[in-house]
Amino acid sequence: MKVLMKGNEAIGEAAIRAGCRCFFGYPITPQTELPEYLAKRLPEAGGVFLQAESEIAAINMVYGAAGAGARVMTSSSSPGISLKLEGISYLAASELPCVIVNIMRGGPGLGGIQPSQSDYFQATKGGGHGDYRMIVLAPASVQELADLTAEAFELADKYRNPVMLLGDGILGQMMEAVSFRPRTALPAQDKTWATTGCRGRARNVINSLYLDPEKLERHNRHLQEKFRQMAENEVRSETYRTEDAEIVVVAFGTAARIARTAVDSARMQGIRAGLVRPVTLWPFPDQAIKSVLASCRALLTVEMNAGQMVEDVRLAVAGARPVHFYGRTGGMVPSATEILREIQNIAGVAYGASVS
DSSP states (O other): OOEEEEHHHHHHHHHHHTTOOEEEEOOOTTSTHHHHHHHHHHHHTTOEEEEOSSHHHHHHHHHHHHHTTOOEEEEEOHHHHHHHHHHHHHHHHTTOOEEEEEEEEEOSTTOEEEEOOTTHHHHHSOSSSSSOOOEEEOOOSHHHHHHHHHHHHHHHHHHTSEEEEEEEHHHHHOEEEEOOOOOOOOOOOOOTTSOSOOTTSOOOOOOOOOOSHHHHHHHHHHHHHHHHHHHHHOOOEEEESOTTOSEEEEOOHHHHHHHHHHHHHHHHTTOOEEEEEESEEESOOHHHHHTTTTTOSEEEEEESSSSSHHHHHHHHHTTSSOEEEEEOOTTOOOOHHHHHHHHHHHHHHHHTSOOO
16 A cells, blocks of 8 residues: 655655664754654654764764664764764774665755755765775655665665665655555574673674774775675666667666656657666666667766766766766756756767757
């Protein structure tokens, strides 16, 4: 059965159904409905909701709950995530699974409360200090917010690593019909590493401090091997009308929804356009980009920022085709008409003639 829900609320319900029983966070627009929803629902499910005194406090509470083996989540929006970055690095270094939700707003600085995608670098290039990675999932609908929330908890436990769900203010605030996975018994998780009391066994130590550089290097190599496995096994993307596409748009999240409409409009005008939508921003779907190059003459990356994912698209293409960029910043959202105009302009160059 489908129900009409706001995106932020759908994340909260999906988290509870996925076995999340601890949430620590701090209110910030445009994600506040998520902790508001969990403040009511988590205690009903036998869980713990706590509004921390700050984002820094919240992420360190996540560290404690994750270390004790709990399924735990935190959420925030852009500047709040910035405050959590030190703790996120600690979580990755200590191999603690958790889910981190970022419903992005305009920036830099405090910016504004309107939607943006300007946290791409922060999410995919580490953000915090040290050599670490997170799987970053980019939903494009309320249904995907729910589905990928559930998947995020599974991936976090699978790799003992933080996983980020990266949305934006439109997805968090919009309402759409959503269905949830049937409630089933959660599979048993190996939590033998957790600090659950050590009577009858050797104690577990969860730590990210290695004063011996050789030990720290061994730990880093272990982490890098885990990240390699993530990159090999967890890439997700969606393609649309790319089989014969000569102009391929690359976009994620809300921008991808709008770009899809522009692609359809271009097709109606005789322009063979297509869309590649990364669902994992890290690991990035390089092969999905490379797979369209046989027919593709040029690519257009569309983002709600000044140009961030476009760098990964250019790396994937490796100079084989021109990669153009169109973006809006500060909370402004590109329209399908604007994207269509960019496709037309690129097509005029690619085809050697103007397209009206």
